[in-house]
Amino acid sequence: MTFQQPPQVSELMPALKEWFDSPLGQELIAAEHKLLEQVLPTLFGYHLLQVGVDNRLPMFAASPVPHRILLGPALELGMDKRAIVARSNELPVDGESMDVVLLHHALDFAENPHQTLREAARVLRPGGHLVIVGFNPASLWGVFRVLKRRRQVPWLAHFIRHGRLQDWLSLLELTEVKAVSGLYAPPFESARRRDRCGWIRHLVQRAPAESGAALLVVARKDVPGMTPLRSPWRRKLINLPVIEPKPTARGHLQRNKR
Numbered sequence: 001m002t003f004q005q006p007p008q009v010s011e012l013m014p015a016l017k018e019w020f021d022s023p024l025g026q027e028l029i030a031a032e033h034k035l036l037e038q039v040l041p042t043l044f045g046y047h048l049l050q051v052g053v054d055n056r057l058p059m060f061a062a063s064p065v066p067h068r069i070l071l072g073p074a075l076e077l078g079m080d081k082r083a084i085v086a087r088s089n090e091l092p093v094d095g096e097s098m099d100v101v102l103l104h105h106a107l108d109f110a111e112n113p114h115q116t117l118r119e120a121a122r123v124l125r126p127g128g129h130l131v132i133v134g135f136n137p138a139s140l141w142g143v144f145r146v147l148k149r150r151r152q153v154p155w156l157a158h159f160i161r162h163g164r165l166q167d168w169l170s171l172l173e174l175t176e177v178k179a180v181s182g183l184y185a186p187p188f189e190s191a192r193r194r195d196r197c198g199w200i201r202h203l204v205q206r207a208p209a210e211s212g213a214a215l216l217v218v219a220r221k222d223v224p225g226m227t228p229l230r231s232p233w234r235r236k237l238i239n240l241p242v243i244e245p246k247p248t249a250r251g252h253l254q255r256n257k258r
Helices: 009-021 023-042 113-123 140-147 162-171 191-196 198-205 249-257
Strands: 047-051 067-072 083-085 098-104 124-135 174-182 214-221
Touching (some): 023 124, 023 174, 023 214, 113 124
Parallel strands (some): 067 083
């Protein structure tokens, strides 16, 4: 699959921040938080890494994982103290060191989405979980994107199909365990127009497939890890009491003759 390359994420940062701050962007973030609240409380471990496009948007509030790191593409004022700056396709993290990796629209705006996914799989420990949040092309937003000029945020994002994502996960030995979606309203900038289209929202919500604007996919890394060998088992001998034979009459006579 060939992707039309969007500009570098660092170049899109001002436009992305402005769009996420808009009423439509805030509605999307609220819907994504609700989806994550269904999933993150069930994923346990010690280390969580969020790879995103806006360091102001930590999405892991519902996670029970104690050590959480936020990775973004550019240095910003007011960044979270747990945030680091790096590229999503070159994560400065040791392999198999994370229990949960959360990709928040990282694939949508990546230069090479498959390489970003490969890096996420590399740093995930065996048995760990990958959580992907992105735009769903099988939604009203996907239809709107086809009709809209793709030079504006967020419509120039990749909008990766769920089926394509499943193929990539399979190649990286990751098993999908859950897929949910949310936000069924059309992407009108006016809240009044979105409210007037409530009948469309209810109609799309009843669709058999995941048809919300935000798609959340959870996958598990099923590659078995290395198990340290135990030290060889040593047999422990038990000292049993030795029963001395009692002298017989014949033996007593032989000793007297001597």
